[in-house]
Amino acid sequence: MSAIATPARQSTGGISARTVNRIVIYGLLALFALFYLMPLFVMLVTSFKTMDEIQNGNMLALPQAPTFEPWLKAWGETCVGLTCAGIKGYFWNSIKMVVPAVLISTLLGALNGYVLTKWRFRGHTLVFGLMLFACFIPFQSVLLPMATILGSLGRFGVTLRNATGFSFGLGNPTVNLVFVHVVYGLGFTTLFFRNYYEAFPTELVKAAQVDGASFFQIFRRIMLPNSMPIFVVTVIYQFTNIWNDFLFASAYAGTGDAMPMTVALNNVVNTSTGVVEYNVNMAAAMIAALPTLLVYVVAGRYFVRGLMAGAVKG
Amino acid sequence: MTTVTTQIKLTPEHSARPGVSMRSRLQDALPKIVLAPSFAITVVFVYGFILWTVYLSFTNSKTFPSYALTGPRAYQRLWRWTFESDPPSSWYTSIINMGIFGFLYIFICLALGLFLAILLDQKIRGEGMLRPIYLYPMALSFIVTGVAWKWFLDPGLGLEQTLHQWGWTSFHFDWIKNKDFVIYTVVIAGVWQASGFIMAMFLAGLRGIDGEIMKAAQIDGATTFQLYRRIVIPLLRPIFLSAFIVLAHLAIKSYDLVVALTSGGPGGSAWLPSNFMYEYTFKRNEMAVGSASAVIMLMTITAIIVPYLYSELRERPR
Numbered sequence: 001m002s003a004i005a006t007p008a009r010q011s012t013g014g015i016s017a018r019t020v021n022r023i024v025i026y027g028l029l030a031l032f033a034l035f036y037l038m039p040l041f042v043m044l045v046t047s048f049k050t051m052d053e054i055q056n057g058n059m060l061a062l063p064q065a066p067t068f069e070p071w072l073k074a075w076g077e078t079c080v081g082l083t084c085a086g087i088k089g090y091f092w093n094s095i096k097m098v099v100p101a102v103l104i105s106t107l108l109g110a111l112n113g114y115v116l117t118k119w120r121f122r123g124h125t126l127v128f129g130l131m132l133f134a135c136f137i138p139f140q141s142v143l144l145p146m147a148t149i150l151g152s153l154g155r156f157g158v159t160l161r162n163a164t165g166f167s168f169g170l171g172n173p174t175v176n177l178v179f180v181h182v183v184y185g186l187g188f189t190t191l192f193f194r195n196y197y198e199a200f201p202t203e204l205v206k207a208a209q210v211d212g213a214s215f216f217q218i219f220r221r222i223m224l225p226n227s228m229p230i231f232v233v234t235v236i237y238q239f240t241n242i243w244n245d246f247l248f249a250s251a252y253a254g255t256g257d258a259m260p261m262t263v264a265l266n267n268v269v270n271t272s273t274g275v276v277e278y279n280v281n282m283a284a285a286m287i288a289a290l291p292t293l294l295v296y297v298v299a300g301r302y303f304v305r306g307l308m309a310g311a312v313k314g
Numbered sequence: 315m316t317t318v319t320t321q322i323k324l325t326p327e328h329s330a331r332p333g334v335s336m337r338s339r340l341q342d343a344l345p346k347i348v349l350a351p352s353f354a355i356t357v358v359f360v361y362g363f364i365l366w367t368v369y370l371s372f373t374n375s376k377t378f379p380s381y382a383l384t385g386p387r388a389y390q391r392l393w394r395w396t397f398e399s400d401p402p403s404s405w406y407t408s409i410i411n412m413g414i415f416g417f418l419y420i421f422i423c424l425a426l427g428l429f430l431a432i433l434l435d436q437k438i439r440g441e442g443m444l445r446p447i448y449l450y451p452m453a454l455s456f457i458v459t460g461v462a463w464k465w466f467l468d469p470g471l472g473l474e475q476t477l478h479q480w481g482w483t484s485f486h487f488d489w490i491k492n493k494d495f496v497i498y499t500v501v502i503a504g505v506w507q508a509s510g511f512i513m514a515m516f517l518a519g520l521r522g523i524d525g526e527i528m529k530a531a532q533i534d535g536a537t538t539f540q541l542y543r544r545i546v547i548p549l550l551r552p553i554f555l556s557a558f559i560v561l562a563h564l565a566i567k568s569y570d571l572v573v574a575l576t577s578g579g580p581g582g583s584a585w586l587p588s589n590f591m592y593e594y595t596f597k598r599n600e601m602a603v604g605s606a607s608a609v610i611m612l613m614t615i616t617a618i619i620v621p622y623l624y625s626e627l628r629e630r631p632r
Contacts (some may be wrong), residue, residue, distance in 0.1 A: 244455030
């Protein structure tokens, strides 16, 4: 398929036409590479500049005296709303939210996918269809009821704490967000595992069944050892989505100490008290972007595969 | 698929006749028991909540939910606002923006994605380096994208200022502060973020096309342009459909990007229906109106997604 650019060779002047052709193609590709890299580049160089240099210098120029100051300030001192202790706390909030949410939703997705492919029952397509559609709903249509429920759970948590001295996590914003992300991530994780297990030889499962292996034995001994790729894909996909979420985060943990990174970043950037420190803002944005960028750099192939699996129902 | 090497332990007491012992009956029901919580969660927290939102849209809930039905008043207001163009109502602005943003975002992403995929498919040296460059924005959150582009498009600091310094002093680009053009900056940032991913989808599609067809067409004397127009692009139809679904659903859900990039734009001029919903529900204490707008968003997505899912799930009968 890749050999399409060659047919221009028939004519005698073909060689030069072909060369021109190649130059145009490479030129365009380079131009677009610039377009995609530019904002990241600007963000990165700005985060290493002093405010003086930003106000008087060129946006695209490299920092003349690179300084880590903005990064340190963003991490430990900058103001998020009225609290001025940097974004580090919010960074950890995001971690505390992402890790359990990813693990729980992935594991449930694996089990669901296993049931939906290897232990089919009447109406399994309907069940899957309903779960799949849940991936696509605009979350605005569930935002309010969830807020109401989380509110009631929070009040119940207070009662519980007064009675027993422990609220069991009810009313804790981070716990709430974990719950929300598990609930609305289930459709995706189930989709991933279902499509993966669909291609998994059913004969193996049947054979194991004949040998008397139980439901969970088959899952643990046959399915799991062969699910590494899809686990990586799902974990990366969920990690990126949950880390980057803003809607749920701002609706259910929009203020106070529990906000996740995305909300905190938005607050830092939109805080209008005093001089706007662009370098600090950019450093904060870089810090918010680093975990997902890192995942992308380390496991880009799986990242793309996850996106595709979420997009093209394989 | 690698071969399974794990040995299964044989359990001696497996009953040949199902439904006899308590244990085997449990074993039979186990798959459903495992799936049940997820399914129940979906039914309650997705479909139940949707119904709840629909219900709320027929009440006169303000700051707090109220459960006395008062008829379709919220929808009537939205309907009235739909035609209130001078001065534009927030709802009018939101849906007009949705139209502009949705159309341009989907169209440009598809066109640019296909274009880049075709370019990259010309036996390019360094493809392995270019692909990740085109794709990485997809890993960023809309908030980060918004912050980066806000800076880049700021007339006083970004592109305009840079070009002025380079001597092009007549250059003027203040879309991000201009209420008539701010939505186009959202398009730019949105395209920047998603087009690389669409490129990857098309590239995967191109690589899947049978080379024999191409050779045959070339022997028949087709030019490169004809080859693509008549053969390749029609073969990519399924990818167009998937990409369209992805983009349409991303477009309707876009909320964060508008917030981070424009903070809603001057006077709310960059709002999309998702922003309208959030603002009316949580900031303007018009919960019923917010719910009604959410229901309208949901119905729009449903109209696009359900036929697609239906055909996808039906295609392979088993």
